[in-house]
Amino acid sequence: MRPSALFRIACLLAGLLVLPLAGCIVQRSPETRYYVLALPHGSGQAAGTRAITGPRVGIGPISLPAYLNRQQIFIRQGNATDVRLADYDRWGEDMAEGIARLLVGAISAQLADTGGIAQPLRAANPPDQRIGVNVNRFDGAPGAEVVLDADWGLYTPQGDVLREGYFLAGIQAATDIDGLVRAHGELLAQFGNILAEAIRSVPPQKPARR
Numbered sequence: 717m718r719p720s721a722l723f724r725i726a727c728l729l730a731g732l733l734v735l736p737l738a739g740c741i742v743q744r745s746p747e748t749r750y751y752v753l754a755l756p757h758g759s760g761q762a763a764g765t766r767a768i769t770g771p772r773v774g775i776g777p778i779s780l781p782a783y784l785n786r787q788q789i790f791i792r793q794g795n796a797t798d799v800r801l802a803d804y805d806r807w808g809e810d811m812a813e814g815i816a817r818l819l820v821g822a823i824s825a826q827l828a829d830t831g832g833i834a835q836p837l838r839a840a841n842p843p844d845q846r847i848g849v850n851v852n853r854f855d856g857a858p859g860a861e862v863v864l865d866a867d868w869g870l871y872t873p874q875g876d877v878l879r880e881g882y883f884l885a886g887i888q889a890a891t892d893i894d895g896l897v898r899a900h901g902e903l904l905a906q907f908g909n910i911l912a913e914a915i916r917s918v919p920p921q922k923p924a925r926r
Contacts, residue, residue, distance in 0.1 A: 750808035751789070751897045753818050755905050770832030773870075773915055774843030775819050778812040779850045785811070789893065793857045805893045815851070815904060822908025823847075827915065845878065845918070846871045847911055854900070859891040862899040864907060870914050879914045883907050 783790060788801035807814065816836055823834035837846065849868045856862030863886040870879040885906055889899035 746804045748804045748806060749893070750806050751893065752808045753811075753814040753897065753904065754901045755818055755821055755908075756898070756902050766828065766831075768831060768833050770827060770830040771844040771915065771920075772841055773823060773827075773832065773834045774837040774839070774846040775816045775823070775834050775849075776837030776846070777848055778815050779848075780812050780815075780854075781852065784851070784854060789896070790855045791857045791896075792855045793860050799855075802893065811854075815849070815854075818901060818904040819847070819849070819908050819911065822905050823912045823915070826909060826912030830916065832915065843873065845915065846873065847915075854903075856886075856889055856896060856899060858889055858893060858896045860889060861886040862889050862896065862903060864900075864903040866907065868911065870911075870918065878918050881910070881914060883910055 783799075786801070787806040788803055789805045789807060790799065791802055792799045809817075820834045820836060824832075827833060834847075835841065835843065837843070847868060847870050849866055851864070851866045853863055853865040864883065866883045868881055868883065869877055871877055885903055887899045887902050889895045
């Protein structure tokens with residue numbers, strides 16, 4: 717074979733190798749989006765200051781199943797065992813901390829007329845009562861039902877049980893990830909209302925030392 721023919725074959729093979737590499741170089745991964753939980757408008761405590769004359773309620777700990785302890789948003793259609801993680805749609809905060817934050821806002825709004833307030837358990841002021849939550853399930857899918865299944869207890873600072881309960885509710889989400897996240901917030905607002913009712917039902921306790 718003449719040298720010129722060999723040269724053309726070598727150039728052709730080199731071009732075939734370069735083309736796939738060029739495709740890899742220009743291809744981009746989807747942009748990762750981050751979400752945080754939020755209460756529906758009007759469900760949280762209004763901005764401003766007020767006197768705290770009622771019970772201080774510490775929120776925590778919040779216990780989650782292992783499958784929720786991750787950044788990726790977990791998606792499950794109905795009760796199916798076929799699930800997936802949204803690799804490019806992620807939580808912008810630890811989910812347990814987000815749940816506690818929303819429950820603080822929802823409960824504080826419901827206790828405002830009593831002078832009571834909810835606060836993170838790690839807050840400097842010692843609580844008069846404490847709410848612990850064990851989440852069994854908290855997931856769904858865009859365009860489908862989002863379900864919150866949780867056990868909860870209301871305790872004295874010494875750990876004595878004042879009230880216990882079980883919360884199970886579902887809500888239809890809109891057809892995108894934004895709608896899925898909003899449905900999570902709406903369920904937490906409902907849950908916060910139930911917890912606030914339990915707090916109201918307990919006779920006044922001896923306040924913890926401020």
